[in-house]
Amino acid sequence: MTDREPGQPRLAVIGAGPAGLAAAIAAAARGVRVTLLDSAAEAGGQFYRQPAAELRARRPQALHHEWRTWERLRDGLDAHVRAGAVRHLTDHHVWLVERRADGRFTVHALLGPEQEDPAEVCADAVLLATGGYEKVLPFPGWTLPGVITAGGAQAMLKGTLATAGRRAVVAGTGPLLLPVATGLASAGVEVAALVESAGPRAFAGRARALAAQPGKVAEGARYGARLLRHRVRLLARHTVVEAHGADRLEAVTVAALDGAGRVRPGTGRRIPCDTLAVGHGMLPHTDLAETLGCRLDGHAVHVDDEQRTDVPGVWAAGEATGIGGAALSLAEGHIAGRSAAARLRGARPEPAEWAAAARTRTRLRAFFAALDSVYAPPAHWAEQVTDDTVVCRCEEVTGGAIRAAVAELGAGDARTVKLLTRAGMGWCQGRVCGPGVAGLAGCELTPSRRPFARPVPLGVLAAAGEDD
């Protein structure tokens, strides 16, 4: 590689969201040369997704929270880029991080939205800050145009100032639904209802962990006030049982849930809408870590107190290591960047120097663990999935086909179901249908072992192989 300058260690940070930005800034400030790669055209990640520059938004903060923090991150990044300490590579989709025989790394990326031309970056260490993506469980009608993920609605709004329709229902479960509902409402969309499957009483049992986080409770209260102001109806312990429409969404049926998480018969009611923004929580992006051989804890990349994975030279921070929101990602990124900087310079890191970030991390991890047990999809959601409901959107595999694979063909795990039905074999590589298929088949959602984090053109694969 030509971009090697002896002396200064090089760190490749993958992902320019809160975690990656905090990490890049912390490492660059301590004498490490950082290459920051992200598939997006602008830094910010999901939380601080910026409108495309050409839209020339003078008040992007109107779509955002914690704007001050963003300004600090943005200015910090700019300063390091100007000083030559950080190289920010936008529109770089990383499909593989390769650990070479000499212990260093080659980061393989595809350029631009077309993702056809390759690029490579060489580094002494890598820091995975790839965030997460939304989990959506299937229900009848969820493939209709107009049904979008809650985070997707938010991303389209923040990134392109676009909304799909005029009347939306926001549904599912999890803390993301609140900002999505208030975001859409303030952008002029009539939000007919916020349908949350968790019940208000579920929060009471976790009162202690939640109360330990006054800032977060205040944040919740602010969202609540905003919902009221926009006259958004909150339907707690309710769920969407069906989306209706011929060629696009026209209405949804929502119903109440009983204490056991079953739909209460006779409670269904129809709400006309042209948009349904739906989500059931988030899952970490672990593909790059998996191909590097990093250990996972459940669905998250395992890290130690310094945010190191168990593969030497590989750090991870933010939602790739567990879902916990932007503030936790910032704290983890900061710690990871400092640890990597020290270790790359051959020094032993001083955890005392990041004690404040570590306290924040402890607090927020406890908070999100409590939230996680509050926000859960209805226990019996799979009962609502009819045999003709498409579950794998790419390969159009129905609920009936998955049930048959289990009942008649004896498939006992997600991989066998996949082989028998093709569920999860399409373009998205099972990212979307994975949780739905596992739930219907009654087995655990296992990490997927995708060979690459992105579909890779054959020519690029062949050329990458030649380097070795």
Next chain:
Amino acid sequence: MRTPRELADAHPGPAFTVTLDGREIEALPGQTVAAALWAAGVTSWRTTRGEGRPRGVFCGIGVCFDCLITVNDRANQRACLVPLHAGDDIRTQEGTGHDDRP
């Protein structure tokens, strides 16, 4: 009613024209294919291979591949990622170009 552009006080450059299956639609600098189609009232632009069902944006961030579309003769572009340029020729897709995939 307030629009997102008003909320963010956005003043993009002048609109330009692109075509969707030959029909002219307006787009703004900085808009992705998906954003311009939504603005034109179009919510689906692909039919599935098996059942011929309509699809459009689902994840909005490049993960799900539901929003595939042909842009300037390149099939299977993700409408939620690809920015538009004046004169672009967008075509709805039937099925997915599955065979192009490695």
